[in-house]
Amino acid sequence: GAVVSQHPSWVICKSGTSVKIECRSLDFQATTMFWYRQFPKQSLMLMATSNEGSKATYEQGVEKDKFLINHASLTLSTLTVTSAHPEDSSFYICSARWGDFQPQHFGDGTRLSIL
Amino acid sequence: AQKVTQAQTEISVVEKEDVTLDCVYETRDTTYYLFWYKQPPSGELVFLIRRNSFDEQNEISGRYSWNFQKSTSSFNFTITASQVVDSAVYFCALSEPNAGNMLTFGGGTRLMVKP
Numbered sequence: 001g002a003v004v005s006q007h008p009s010w011v012i013c014k015s016g017t018s019v020k021i022e023c024r025s026l027d028f029q030a031t032t033m034f035w036y037r038q039f040p041k042q043s044l045m046l047m048a049t050s051n052e053g054s055k056a057t058y059e060q061g062v063e064k065d066k067f068l069i070n071h072a073s074l075t076l077s078t079l080t081v082t083s084a085h086p087e088d089s090s091f092y093i094c095s096a097r098w099g100d101f102q103p104q105h106f107g108d109g110t111r112l113s114i115l
Numbered sequence: 116a117q118k119v120t121q122a123q124t125e126i127s128v129v130e131k132e133d134v135t136l137d138c139v140y141e142t143r144d145t146t147y148y149l150f151w152y153k154q155p156p157s158g159e160l161v162f163l164i165r166r167n168s169f170d171e172q173n174e175i176s177g178r179y180s181w182n183f184q185k186s187t188s189s190f191n192f193t194i195t196a197s198q199v200v201d202s203a204v205y206f207c208a209l210s211e212p213n214a215g216n217m218l219t220f221g222g223g224t225r226l227m228v229k230p
Contacts, residue, residue: 106160
């Protein structure tokens with residue numbers, strides 16, 4: 001149980017393109033979903049927290065207009081990297097939990113490469 | 116502020132050796148959770164364990180064991196008789212209910228198990 005699916009797993013696109021990443025909880029309702037970014041050989045850095053039906057809360061230094069997050073249902077959150085540039089290339093990973101005191105379950109991540 | 120330190124950035128062992136990954140944390144709260152995650156080369160985060168601050172019992176799961184010592188604010192992870200498949204980056208993490216149970220990750224320890 002507690003499976004989180006993330007799609008796509010790998011994206012390569014040209015600079016200036018907007019890229020949408022989906023995060024789905026397959027067998028539970030996720031009251032909260034999280035988006036992380038991980039640079040090579042570094043730890044996970046929280047970008048934003050999203051609760052279903054409300055605006056995402058972004059961490060300091062994360063541009064909300066650059067990284068659009070939508071959590072329209074209890075099983076789906078999307079991260080859109082708008083007008084992506086090479087410096088946005090990274091590993092993006094989402095997680096979801098069904099309650100405040102439940103552990104986060106992670107998706108498999110998305111490798112984003114902007115040429 | 117909460118903080119997690121994994122002092123060992125990389126560890127290399129030969130198969131069948133035992134290895135301990137260190138984790139030291141800082142928190143002002145008396146109630147908190149500690150986690151270990153495994154991130155193999157494919158990138159996904161695999162949940163290994165969650166321990167709450169009131170449960171100091173050590174835990175064993177197969178070749179894995181965890182030693183929680185509140186007196187030293189440590190939550191160390193030992194792999195017995197390591198195998199090549201154990202090669203991965205391991206993250207220790209902390210969450211506090213009073214802070215929305217957000218995960219704070221340590222920097223990670225890259226474990227390389229050589230045949």
